[in-house]
Amino acid sequence: MTLSFAVTARDGAARTGVMRTARGDVQTPCFMPVGTRGAVRHLSSADLEDLGAQVVLANTYHLMLKPGVDVIAHQGGLHRFQDWSGHLLTDSGGFQIFSLESGGNVKVDDDGVTFRSTYDGSSHRLTPESAVTIQTAFGSDIQMVLDVCAPLPSPEAVLRQALERTTHWAARARSAFVAQGRPELSQFGIVQGGTDIDLRVESAERTVAIGFDGYAVGGLSVGESRTEMLRTLTAVLPALPEDQPRYLMGLGDPLGIVEAVALGVDLFDCVLPTRFARHGTILSGAGRYNLKRAENASADAPLDATCGCPVCARWSRSYLRHLLVVDEPTAPRLLTIHNLWWTMQLVQELRAAIATGTLGAVRSRIEAAYG
């Protein structure tokens, strides 16, 4: 395996370091913007370069349906398709499929999952092996195994079955991945088990026993309380190797990031900053607020006076609120840039704070604003 991970400093359980792949270095902790269908909504890869994004997520489920694997492979892979030279991480599609399960359009068996396309109702199948083949065709730098993500709360039997399938599928996915002989690509396993500590630890141990380039904690931030999420995370992280990257899937609110970093998480992804932006919810050092509120109609101030983003450098709350209220698409774009910039700036501060042993101070500040 070519992926390496070197911790350069610690502050309690938190760590900062460098994840190195064939593509280059990623400074951790790292927040990864979500470009589900091959673009972060309202942004291009040029914008992501300006933002200093290191890793961008894409989604296997959506991209295998549209434009389809063949189109992306014909274009030379997802990096060339998007013209993005940074890291790409692809989710396997499992989470999306199980999120859409309630509609009765998904059938899971021990071998894989059959589902209907959200676009045209056509039938498709993913197996642990085909999820590897597809993500390799995309040229993803970091691919995720196909997992079974149970909703929370779920009965123990459901969590157990999800764990068993996830674990068996992980072994098959790893074999398929290794057999490809593509050492420039990496593959992460996913730990499941809901908020059941015993199941989580078992899942972690069995996944680590298979041996991956890194480990994700899936199935959290799906409806459980913050307390339950942190309790689970606290229990499961020590069961993951110290010298490999740890990725908490789907969490990206400021306080959540700080708390998870404090527990030793290295990688994050979340649609929260971008989704918030589209609805006019602004992240700032003073907490989050709704830009649409009347008090911002004539406000000359930038979105956040302490923010170094190109939006705060140029435009007032008054102007941005106006564009949002009259439904100009320039508004969600500029607010997306701000919220992503702000989040990545926060994570950069966390890296610096860990290096200087001052994580507690940043944590207190974010708790005061977002607690």
Next chain:
Amino acid sequence: MTLSFAVTARDGAARTGVMRTARGDVQTPCFMPVGTRGAVRHLSSADLEDLGAQVVLANTYHLMLKPGVDVIAHQGGLHRFQDWSGHLLTDSGGFQIFSLESGGNVKVDDDGVTFRSTYDGSSHRLTPESAVTIQTAFGSDIQMVLDVCAPLPSPEAVLRQALERTTHWAARARSAFVAQGRPELSQFGIVQGGTDIDLRVESAERTVAIGFDGYAVGGLSVGESRTEMLRTLTAVLPALPEDQPRYLMGLGDPLGIVEAVALGVDLFDCVLPTRFARHGTILSGAGRYNLKRAENASADAPLDATCGCPVCARWSRSYLRHLLVVDEPTAPRLLTIHNLWWTMQLVQELRAAIATGTLGAVRSRIEAAYG
């Protein structure tokens, strides 16, 4: 008046030159992108700078309703509100009001026009004088007089009444403008008269007699045939001063621009390139085409192989079509940048062709692609 206009070269009736205002120089012919509500849809002023836009349009009708004159004045005017240091031209609101007249929400009298807001139904009034006051509060570099724009076709009596009101209002608007003592700002008159040559020439002569910084031809490109439009334009342009800028309102298709430039028009505005972009219609040297067509699904080529825009430099038709089909807002944004860039590149070529006496060659090429 501070606005000056110097023709630097001619090719037949076409001319290229420099329009100079207190804000700076504008090379003509010039295409002006439309930023109706204070932004070109999907773009920011940073994008307009990258595009090399010289003049951007904004709309009095929309901006006086939202965010309102007070908000913009409080922010120090429209330039500071948008953070745009290039030229701003504001339409008076007349065209929008009369476009919405069919709903019975508009009452015109000899003194002005009363209308209901498209946003909340509230009642508002514009007079020739208040249109000046508002546009001055916006700090518009070039403001337009309040005119009456009759639909086409209209009976001669309707065209005559529109002409009379437009002419009387123009005189009042000019008085109000001059009385302000704001020599750094400019004001254009508007010629009406439908496709009736006698009315058009009369309107031009009476408007010129009032004396403005430049002259617009309004009420064309509103449903009449291309032949009628060109016949009218051919008749009216010689009635406008040679040494002042001429602005054809609302025209912006490639062939229309070339034909109007050949007749001696200097300034254009139109939503066509940006509206086309949002629907996936691409302007190119080979004519326009629909990006959504299946043949583009795997096309590795850029939108236009001869285009120098930043979109053609990075992304394939395949990628851009994908984003468009799955409704990613990145698509209309990138297509907007291409279509505007392409249009402004065309107008730049027209300036160069006039200077070298080769307008005929550019015209033949555009006729072959768009005729």
